[in-house]
Amino acid sequence: MKKFFKIIPLLLWLLTFLTLSLGYLKGSEFVQSRGSLLCLSCMGLEENENF
Amino acid sequence: MKISKARRFIQLLSTLLHNAYLGFPITGNIYTGSLKRFCAPGLNCYSCPGALFSCPLGSLQQVLISLRVLPFQALLQPIFYVLGTILLFSLAFGRFICGWFCPFGLLQDLLYKIPFYKRNLQLPLRSQRYLKYALLIFFVLLLPTLWIGELGYGTLWFCKYFCPVGTLEAGFFNFPLRPELLNLVGKIFLLKSLLLLIILILCLIEIRFFCKNLCPLGLIYGIFNRFSLLQLRWVKKACTTCTLCEKACPMGLSIPKELNSVECIRCLKCLEICPTKAIHLEKTFYYLPEKYQINLSVRRWRDEKGR
Numbered sequence: 001m002k003k004f005f006k007i008i009p010l011l012l013w014l015l016t017f018l019t020l021s022l023g024y025l026k027g028s029e030f031v032q033s034r035g036s037l038l039c040l041s042c043m044g045l046e047e048n049e050n051f
Numbered sequence: 052m053k054i055s056k057a058r059r060f061i062q063l064l065s066t067l068l069h070n071a072y073l074g075f076p077i078t079g080n081i082y083t084g085s086l087k088r089f090c091a092p093g094l095n096c097y098s099c100p101g102a103l104f105s106c107p108l109g110s111l112q113q114v115l116i117s118l119r120v121l122p123f124q125a126l127l128q129p130i131f132y133v134l135g136t137i138l139l140f141s142l143a144f145g146r147f148i149c150g151w152f153c154p155f156g157l158l159q160d161l162l163y164k165i166p167f168y169k170r171n172l173q174l175p176l177r178s179q180r181y182l183k184y185a186l187l188i189f190f191v192l193l194l195p196t197l198w199i200g201e202l203g204y205g206t207l208w209f210c211k212y213f214c215p216v217g218t219l220e221a222g223f224f225n226f227p228l229r230p231e232l233l234n235l236v237g238k239i240f241l242l243k244s245l246l247l248l249i250i251l252i253l254c255l256i257e258i259r260f261f262c263k264n265l266c267p268l269g270l271i272y273g274i275f276n277r278f279s280l281l282q283l284r285w286v287k288k289a290c291t292t293c294t295l296c297e298k299a300c301p302m303g304l305s306i307p308k309e310l311n312s313v314e315c316i317r318c319l320k321c322l323e324i325c326p327t328k329a330i331h332l333e334k335t336f337y338y339l340p341e342k343y344q345i346n347l348s349v350r351r352w353r354d355e356k357g358r
Contacts, residue, residue: 001171003324009278012138016139016142017139018130019134020139022128022135023129025134026132027129027133030090031090031106031110031113031129031132031133032085034110035087035088035104035106036081038080038098038229039217039221039266041209041211042109042211042223043225043240044217044218044220044239044240044242045237045243046235
């Protein structure tokens with residue numbers, strides 16, 4: 001049982017490094033592209049055709 | 052340096068780092084450089100004029116709203132990246148981020164220092180604490196994924212209809228830079244502003260009201276509190292049950308039962324105030340259930356005392 005509990009965090013760390021290494025290239029580009037736009041939703045503003 | 056002073060210093064430093072872009076008065080725009088590819092640990096809107104990093108919750112929703120429009124293969128890497136980043140923060144720090152790094156956490160701490168009517172706002176069975184579960188499940192995960200707009204994209208439900216940080220940092224701070232945004236103010240902004248005002252008032256009344264009851268990011272970090280690298284340990288033999296720790300806990304936790312629970316923001320006030328040092332911080336790479344934790348701590352305490 002103790003061994004099982006020790007394994008959970010190790011598996012989670014493994015999963016973290018796996019997902020980050022698999023997703024870094026295009027994932028970080030995606031995050032940058034979305035994060036660099038002024039987000040009207042975050043401000044709670046409504047989109048307008050004239051804007 | 053006392054823990055509380057060190058914590059305040061780190062909170063200030065972290066808030067400055069989260070918002071260290073100083074070029075916005077010249078460019079009139081938010082930061083668009085390469086640091087935006089990284090998510091910040093704390094709740095800090097990426098549309099804040101000074102924000103250097105992206106918001107993890109905003110980025111997660113951005114991926115989810117694109118699921119119906121962009122091919123799944125194109126979104127696989129962003130999904131991995133955002134989830135991996137959140138997992139990394141959670142496993143490394145847990146809710147240490149809430150207590151030590153989050154800019155909105157600092158704002159709440161400072162607000163509570165203002166003399167005002169103070170009270171613990173409690174619904175029966177502390178049911179108000181479950182609001183953040185509903186916000187995470189519905190506003191962050193389900194509605195952005197399932198509610199599709201005319202163009203096929205979803206809506207950033209949490210950001211658009213709830214997030215007080217977005218209203219404050221992105222909304223109010225961007226108006227002086229881009230006055231044309233005022234033309235887009237509508238009912239949603241007014242409602243969000245009212246919500247922000249209510250939350251700020253509630254934070255004046257109860258310490259860390261938003262963290263306790265409403266923050267979905269804190270909830271994610273909290274779920275991983277028991278797995279994070281730094282854990283709080285309680286030495287039963289050293290404890291005199293004076294309950295000073297419980298009185299000092301800003302989250303109103305029952306200690307030691309709720310040490311390392313989802314709600315613990317790791318402010319370390321319990322550790323600081325304990326006269327017998329029965330609570331301490333420990334680095335660990337593994338998870339142990341409560342009974343083993345206590346036994347382990349007792350063994351270490353005995354070893355230290357040479358008993």
